Amino acid sequence: MAYNPASYEARRRGYMNDYASTGAMNAYTQFLSQQRGQRDFADMNKAYDKAAPQLVASYGRRGLNSPNVGSGAFQQGLQDFASDRVSKTAAAQQTLNTQNSMDALQNKQLGDRYQQSLSDLEAEKAQQIANDAQELLKLRMGG
Amino acid sequence: MAARGADASERSLGIRRSPIYPEKPKVVASTTGPSTTGAVQPPMQKPGFNVNAGLSNQQNIRASDVYGANNYTTPWADAEAKAKAIADAALAQQSAFQSSLKNVGGASGAGGTGNAGANWQSMYDTAQKNLGAGYDQAKTMTDQGYAALQTYLQNNPNNPYAGFTQQVQPVANPMEQFLSAYGTSNDPVQAQVKAEQFAGEQGAGAFNSLVDILSRSAQGSDASRLAEMQMGQTMAGSGLEAMRGNYQSQNALELLKKRLGTK
Numbered sequence: 001m002a003y004n005p006a007s008y009e010a011r012r013r014g015y016m017n018d019y020a021s022t023g024a025m026n027a028y029t030q031f032l033s034q035q036r037g038q039r040d041f042a043d044m045n046k047a048y049d050k051a052a053p054q055l056v057a058s059y060g061r062r063g064l065n066s067p068n069v070g071s072g073a074f075q076q077g078l079q080d081f082a083s084d085r086v087s088k089t090a091a092a093q094q095t096l097n098t099q100n101s102m103d104a105l106q107n108k109q110l111g112d113r114y115q116q117s118l119s120d121l122e123a124e125k126a127q128q129i130a131n132d133a134q135e136l137l138k139l140r141m142g143g
Numbered sequence: 144m145a146a147r148g149a150d151a152s153e154r155s156l157g158i159r160r161s162p163i164y165p166e167k168p169k170v171v172a173s174t175t176g177p178s179t180t181g182a183v184q185p186p187m188q189k190p191g192f193n194v195n196a197g198l199s200n201q202q203n204i205r206a207s208d209v210y211g212a213n214n215y216t217t218p219w220a221d222a223e224a225k226a227k228a229i230a231d232a233a234l235a236q237q238s239a240f241q242s243s244l245k246n247v248g249g250a251s252g253a254g255g256t257g258n259a260g261a262n263w264q265s266m267y268d269t270a271q272k273n274l275g276a277g278y279d280q281a282k283t284m285t286d287q288g289y290a291a292l293q294t295y296l297q298n299n300p301n302n303p304y305a306g307f308t309q310q311v312q313p314v315a316n317p318m319e320q321f322l323s324a325y326g327t328s329n330d331p332v333q334a335q336v337k338a339e340q341f342a343g344e345q346g347a348g349a350f351n352s353l354v355d356i357l358s359r360s361a362q363g364s365d366a367s368r369l370a371e372m373q374m375g376q377t378m379a380g381s382g383l384e385a386m387r388g389n390y391q392s393q394n395a396l397e398l399l400k401k402r403l404g405t406k
Binding site: 045065081087098105133 | 280339371379386
């Protein structure tokens, strides 16, 4: 097959369209996923913020907390509550962070495949030109 | 018994001279006395009167004398004509062959300079010139193709993971002020913060190790592609060189065959 730039250009457009459409679809999916993760994270913080005064009140109702009384159970309860919040929110944050990283990695890999395809295409061009040059030399020498 | 001085054809009618060595004019003894001019004298008497008498009186009798000058169609005559034709052809071929041999080596000036040899040399030179031009064209095309590939690869280094790392999100204690407001120590919570921070760093480190492996793989692939391109260019050039050498050998062989007159 003789070198035909049009066929390579058509394939290049195909790679570009595939990269663009897949990238756009990934971007939208990733946006939805991140939006959902951030909302869950925000809801969790809101829930903890709402629960903290109720926790203090519960200890007050039992006489374990007042302006004059600061029991060890109350302090332990608050510390456990804070530690639990730190743990849960850190885990949620890390999950969200990992999800973002994985999305970015997916985009990088998509770009890598796109770039590899274009490089393969360019290499094919050079190889085809070299093959055609040999064929032309054969033709010039009478086959 | 033939007389002395007579050649083989005269002594025996069954033996004929080879046409390669034609019969020379022969001086024969004259029965009419010595020639005053010294010229060759033909037989004086026509045959047909008495063969036996003719042989005995040393007359130079020829086959044509016996069978008639105008009807010389003996079996030997046919064979003779054929043999002569074959011999003539062989001689001509041999002459041409020897002439060809003289022209061998004409390309280097060591041989002859016959017209045929000069034409073959001219054809050979033209073929070599065409080959050289064709090779140059093919080499230029090949080099341009690979130069374009090299330019593309150098302008588009494929390392999509360069600078890509997962950042460790700092873990904070959002209830620090809340606990302090109730006179509660933050130390146990800070221990939890440190533990979560450490876990986050571990996770980010694992992810970055993954990215590092992918990055190295991509860079290795890129380097491999460049090496592959250079190898492809070398192979293409070597292929063209081999083709040129092959065609040069074929041309030289054809020239030699022409000069040797072989096929």
